[in-house]
Amino acid sequence: MIINSRFFNRSELIGFIALAAILFVILPxxxxxxxxxxxxxxxxxxxxxxGLVLCWGYGGILSxxxxxxxxxxxxxxxxxxxxxxxxxxxxxxxxxxGIPDFMDWNQVTALPFFWQPFHSLTFTIAAIILVPGLFAxxxxxxxxKRRVGGTYFAIITQAIAAIMxxxxxxxxxxxxxxxxxxxxxxxxxxxxxxDHAKVILYFVEVVLLFACIGxxxxxxxxxxxxxxxxxxxxxxxxxxxxxxxxxxxxxxxxMAAIFAAIGGAMFALNVGFMSPSFVGIVPSIEMVxxxxxxxxxxxxxxxxxxxxxxxxxxxxxxxxxxxWLFGLGALFIAVVxxxxxxxxxxxxDHVQPRIDRLLASRKSKPKDGWNSVADxxxxx
Amino acid sequence: MSDxxxxxxxxPLRRKLLMGAAAxxxxxxxxxxxxxxxxxxxxxxxxxxxxxDTEVTVGILHSATGTMAISETGSIQAEKLxxxxxxxxxxxxxxxxxxxxxxxASDWPTFAEKAKKLLVNDKVAAIMGCWTSASRxxxxxxxxxxxxxxxxxxxxxxxxxxxxxxYTGQEATQQILAGLNWIAKEKGAKSFFFIGxxxxxxxxxxxxxxxxxxxxxxxxxxxxxxxxxxxTQFNSVINKIKLTKPDVIFTDVVGGSNVAFYKQLxxxxxxxxxxxxxxISVTEDEIDGIGGENIAGAYAxxxxxxxxxNANNKNFVPAFKKAWGEKTVIGDVTQAAYLGxxxxxxxxxxxxxxxxxxxxxxxxxxxxxxAPEGYVRIHENHHLWSKTRVGxxxxxxQFELIFETADLVEPDPFPKGYQ
Numbered sequence: 001m002i003i004n005s006r007f008f009n010r011s012e013l014i015g016f017i018a019l020a021a022i023l024f025v026i027l028p029x030x031x032x033x034x035x036x037x038x039x040x041x042x043x044x045x046x047x048x049x050x051g052l053v054l055c056w057g058y059g060g061i062l063s064x065x066x067x068x069x070x071x072x073x074x075x076x077x078x079x080x081x082x083x084x085x086x087x088x089x090x091x092x093x094x095x096x097x098g099i100p101d102f103m104d105w106n107q108v109t110a111l112p113f114f115w116q117p118f119h120s121l122t123f124t125i126a127a128i129i130l131v132p133g134l135f136a137x138x139x140x141x142x143x144x145k146r147r148v149g150g151t152y153f154a155i156i157t158q159a160i161a162a163i164m165x166x167x168x169x170x171x172x173x174x175x176x177x178x179x180x181x182x183x184x185x186x187x188x189x190x191x192x193x194x195d196h197a198k199v200i201l202y203f204v205e206v207v208l209l210f211a212c213i214g215x216x217x218x219x220x221x222x223x224x225x226x227x228x229x230x231x232x233x234x235x236x237x238x239x240x241x242x243x244x245x246x247x248x249x250x251x252x253x254x255m256a257a258i259f260a261a262i263g264g265a266m267f268a269l270n271v272g273f274m275s276p277s278f279v280g281i282v283p284s285i286e287m288v289x290x291x292x293x294x295x296x297x298x299x300x301x302x303x304x305x306x307x308x309x310x311x312x313x314x315x316x317x318x319x320x321x322x323x324w325l326f327g328l329g330a331l332f333i334a335v336v337x338x339x340x341x342x343x344x345x346x347x348x349d350h351v352q353p354r355i356d357r358l359l360a361s362r363k364s365k366p367k368d369g370w371n372s373v374a375d376x377x378x379x380x
Numbered sequence: 381m382s383d384x385x386x387x388x389x390x391x392p393l394r395r396k397l398l399m400g401a402a403a404x405x406x407x408x409x410x411x412x413x414x415x416x417x418x419x420x421x422x423x424x425x426x427x428x429x430x431x432x433d434t435e436v437t438v439g440i441l442h443s444a445t446g447t448m449a450i451s452e453t454g455s456i457q458a459e460k461l462x463x464x465x466x467x468x469x470x471x472x473x474x475x476x477x478x479x480x481x482x483x484x485a486s487d488w489p490t491f492a493e494k495a496k497k498l499l500v501n502d503k504v505a506a507i508m509g510c511w512t513s514a515s516r517x518x519x520x521x522x523x524x525x526x527x528x529x530x531x532x533x534x535x536x537x538x539x540x541x542x543x544x545x546x547y548t549g550q551e552a553t554q555q556i557l558a559g560l561n562w563i564a565k566e567k568g569a570k571s572f573f574f575i576g577x578x579x580x581x582x583x584x585x586x587x588x589x590x591x592x593x594x595x596x597x598x599x600x601x602x603x604x605x606x607x608x609x610x611x612t613q614f615n616s617v618i619n620k621i622k623l624t625k626p627d628v629i630f631t632d633v634v635g636g637s638n639v640a641f642y643k644q645l646x647x648x649x650x651x652x653x654x655x656x657x658x659x660i661s662v663t664e665d666e667i668d669g670i671g672g673e674n675i676a677g678a679y680a681x682x683x684x685x686x687x688x689x690n691a692n693n694k695n696f697v698p699a700f701k702k703a704w705g706e707k708t709v710i711g712d713v714t715q716a717a718y719l720g721x722x723x724x725x726x727x728x729x730x731x732x733x734x735x736x737x738x739x740x741x742x743x744x745x746x747x748x749x750x751a752p753e754g755y756v757r758i759h760e761n762h763h764l765w766s767k768t769r770v771g772x773x774x775x776x777x778q779f780e781l782i783f784e785t786a787d788l789v790e791p792d793p794f795p796k797g798y799q
Contacts, residue, residue, distance in 0.1 A: 032500075034496060034497065034500040034501060038493065041493070093794065102580070105537070105539060105580055105583070105584055106580075106583060107587070166608065169578070169579070169608065169609070170578065170608065172578070172579065172580065172583075177578075177579050177580060178514050178579045178580075178609065179488070179513060179514040179517045179518075179579070179580060180488060180514070180517075180518075182517045182518055182520070182521065183517070183520065183521045185521075193521070193525050271489060271492070271493075272492075272521060273488075273489070273492070273518060273521075275488050275489065275514070275518070277487055277488060277489065278489075314493070317482070317483050317485065317490075317494075318482065318494075318497065321444045321481050321482060321483035322444050322445070322483070324445070324483065325445050325485075
């Protein structure tokens with residue numbers, strides 16, 4: 001355990017440098033703004049996937065409702081942006097100018113009270129973190145204190161995702177319904193639509209992503225991370241050792257929710273709208289798939305999973321508009337069957353040993369095992 | 381096409397022809413219209429669109445997968461057919477239309493992403509696409525920002541107008557008012573019951589219908605109920621209908637919910653030959669799923685029915701069936717989608733250019749005499765002047781034309797007094 005006192009071990013350091021180089025330098029230099037903006041969209045899911053690594057990979061809590069938190073974060077951001085886009089002069093053709101267009105279509109004549117605070121950016125940023133955090137706290141407390149776990153928890157999170165969609169679609173006067181909130185334009189007067197804004201937003205997002213990676217890595221390395229892993233492997237032993245299992249689970253679940261919400265907020269900024277199609281069961285399960293493809297034990301794997309699966313989605317659907325879903329399905333099945341630990345598993349089992357051997361043969365000096373001490377995670 | 385002449389040449393002559401290498405290209409070129417004879421590319425394309433001396437690229441953006449695929453497939457087929465026919469007739473400004481098809485996957489953000497890809501990456505001269513209002517709302521900011529041209533086929537709720545969109549379907553007042561007038565006059569209807577799916581189009585349509593019933597027809601709306609998209613339980617509302625006994629049931633239930641609604645209505649003993657029902661959401665496509673026996677007798681208010689008896693339609697229906705199969709049916713939106721490429725072609729020729737700004741400016745007043753629905757003209761507000769028609773559903777899934785407005789109805793996306 002002492003060996004791991006460094007923040008990154010060597011293989012993680014390689015992963016970190018590679019990812020940073022690609023996201024900060026290579027992609028912005030090699031892609032046009034349109035493709036870079038697509039990468040920004042893919043990366044918003046990476047936030048969710050990192051949360052899932054903590055919560056599912058390490059804590060063993062499978063949540064099939066991360067779309068709820070992604071959506072809450074996204075909707076908080078979208079509400080702020082929508083209010084700014086609905087200034088009186090932009091909406092003069094409406095029966096009630098100055099309120100979002102969808103309210104006007106639904107015969108809502110005044111801004112509802114819970115929309116009022118979203119005039120403030122400070123409040124909005126706080127809400128993006130706190131609303132999903134508190135919501136996860138409530139769900140987590142209700143479930144984990146009663147020792148509801150495993151499959152039952154997964155089913156309940158899925159039900160919450162379904163309820164959330166129905167709520168948003170049904171209350172269209174307040175939420176924009178199935179259309180969602182569209183036509184978001186400016187952030188504090190700064191136009192988020194032109195190309196240079198997209199580039200800036202991309203870099204802001206990548207910085208935030210690395211902050212989240214840092215936090216996740218920090219949690220993983222502390223005693224907290226050890227307890228999460230222990231809990232996943234032998235929940236009862238941890239409980240008998242005097243730890244409050246429920247509290248640790250609630251913590252992991254809340255962290256995952258907050259990461260997802262940050263992703264959602266960045267999504268609203270980068271893509272320029274928010275809709276219930278990111279909240280429901282299907283997107284929630286897709287988010288779990290990104291994590292599974294990347295490798296649920298690996299933080300960097302989760303980022304790669306999100307980028308590559310979404311990239312496959314875009315390029316397959318561009319090349320085969322009629323058949324792409326089958327191709328994507330086949331890809332998932334192939335990855336999960338052949339590589340249960342996802343992309344990071346492939347890296348660990350096949351690529352890493354080769355690099356090690358190569359380095360070892362250069363420096364003939366035998367190394368004392370960096371990686372030989374397992375940190376409790378069988379797939380690592 | 382180029383193989384056809386060769387098939388008949390199963391003789392020594394064929395070998396001779398094959399040996400004469402110069403003859404082959406001639407044979408294969410002759411039956412095709414020649415492209416490249418139009419005005420110079422530099423003059424018709426000043427904004428860097430995907431236009432070459434012989435080709436111009438447009439985008440087709442609909443859901444080929446997901447829940448909306450069943451509705452949008454007809455539109456894709458109609459647009460492809462129109463493009464093929466335009467090419468066979470010599471193309472646009474001497475250029476052959478090439479299309480790039482993208483899949484919106486019934487997912488609104490995907491629509492926005494693909495629209496952006498078509499405009500930014502592929503530089504398409506126009507996009508034929510979108511179906512649901514939600515997908516159009518997602519795509520609208522993209523076409524406005526990147527200055528594209530979108531031809532949108534579906535009848536919709538109105539309250540929108542854009543330089544960058546041509547709405548080839550009806551907006552709400554065009555679709556609803558004439559139908560309500562007709563049924564009030566014909567059936568002496570005074571009381572109406574509204575049933576709709578719960579989203580923007582039915583809600584806005586019913587808002588307009590309610591104002592018209594109350595203020596113009598001096599009737600009464602005895603009930604107004606909404607069901608979530610995809611809902612299949614209509615028994616409680618059917619009971620309410622039986623209790624309130626409205627003169628007319630007015631419905632804008634969409635998609636798969638229709639199947640459940642009409643089956644349950646029939647099972648509850650509501651006889652559509654006696655109880656008047658006016659729908660603005662059921663076309664021939666939907667009846668395919670509902671079953672003619674469940675809906676026969678209902679009235680639908682549209683601008684096009686497959687059974688329309690005019691010269692254009694007599695060419696269009698067989699051509700569509702030849703291209704896409706004998707069993708395909710053609711609904712209102714499919715016909716409106718067919719108008720898109722044609723209106724774009726005519727506008728390009730009027731403007732003498734592919735530039736989006738010139739197309740947007742030249743659109744008003746463009747008329748298409750070959751429309752299967754008869755004749756249409758683009759209004760200054762980028763919607764179409766077209767007729768409103770009422771048809772009665774028959775057992776075989778077709779509509780029998782009962783009524784049509786004498787004149788073209790003016791599109792009015794922001795109706796005064798109806799908001």
